[in-house]
Amino acid sequence: MMSVATHVLETPLAKVRDQIARACAEARRDPGSVTLVAISKTFGADAIEPVIAAGQRVFGENRVQDAKAKWPALKQRHGGIELHLVGSLQSNKAKEAVALFDAIHSVDRPSLAEALAQQIARQGRTPTLFVEVNTGAEPQKAGVLPAETDAFLTPCPHPSALAIAA
Numbered sequence: 668m669m670s671v672a673t674h675v676l677e678t679p680l681a682k683v684r685d686q687i688a689r690a691c692a693e694a695r696r697d698p699g700s701v702t703l704v705a706i707s708k709t710f711g712a713d714a715i716e717p718v719i720a721a722g723q724r725v726f727g728e729n730r731v732q733d734a735k736a737k738w739p740a741l742k743q744r745h746g747g748i749e750l751h752l753v754g755s756l757q758s759n760k761a762k763e764a765v766a767l768f769d770a771i772h773s774v775d776r777p778s779l780a781e782a783l784a785q786q787i788a789r790q791g792r793t794p795t796l797f798v799e800v801n802t803g804a805e806p807q808k809a810g811v812l813p814a815e816t817d818a819f820l821t822p823c824p825h826p827s828a829l830a831i832a833a
């Protein structure tokens with residue numbers, strides 16, 4: 668899956684879709700292979716509703732608590748919502764994250780992977796997990812270092828459930 672994250676609520680959705688279509692045409696790839704993740708963090712349900720009405724179904728949040736405050740009700744009102752956690756995750760929030768999110772983009776350490784695996788087993792929910800790789804090895808950024816990525820993946824209990832997000 669190729670994802671494009673955008674603060675879509677600040678940009679007309681049609682314009683973003685048009686940009687994706689043009690980029691795909693240029694790169695000769697299928698626009699259907701691109702997932703637009705609309706970043707809804709900091710926006711309230713009132714701002715999100717029109718974007719759902721316009722057909723967007725995949726949304727990104729950066730904080731478990733904020734997402735928990737608005738998405739359960741929105742999910743109940745609208746079918747087919749896919750919620751992604753794009754921000755960092757503390758292991759003690761793994762339970763809530765597994766319960767709420769359909770994808771988690773920020774698996775960056777063994778303790779978090781273990782906490783998520785435990786919750787996945789317990790809850791029977793299987794969010795898509797992305798390993799966050801710090802491709803530029805920038806000290807101020809989160810993520811597994813490129814040289815350590817293979818070693819990080821080896822002990823993962825469900826390697827088939829993991830994808831690499833760079």
Ligand SMILES: *Cc1c(COP(=O)(O)O)cnc(C)c1O
Nearest residue numbers: 672673706708727729753754755
């Ligand atoms: C906000 C955001 C993140 C990370 O969120 P943090 O606040 O740094 O935890 C990641 N990706 C995108 C696209 C974002 O908008």
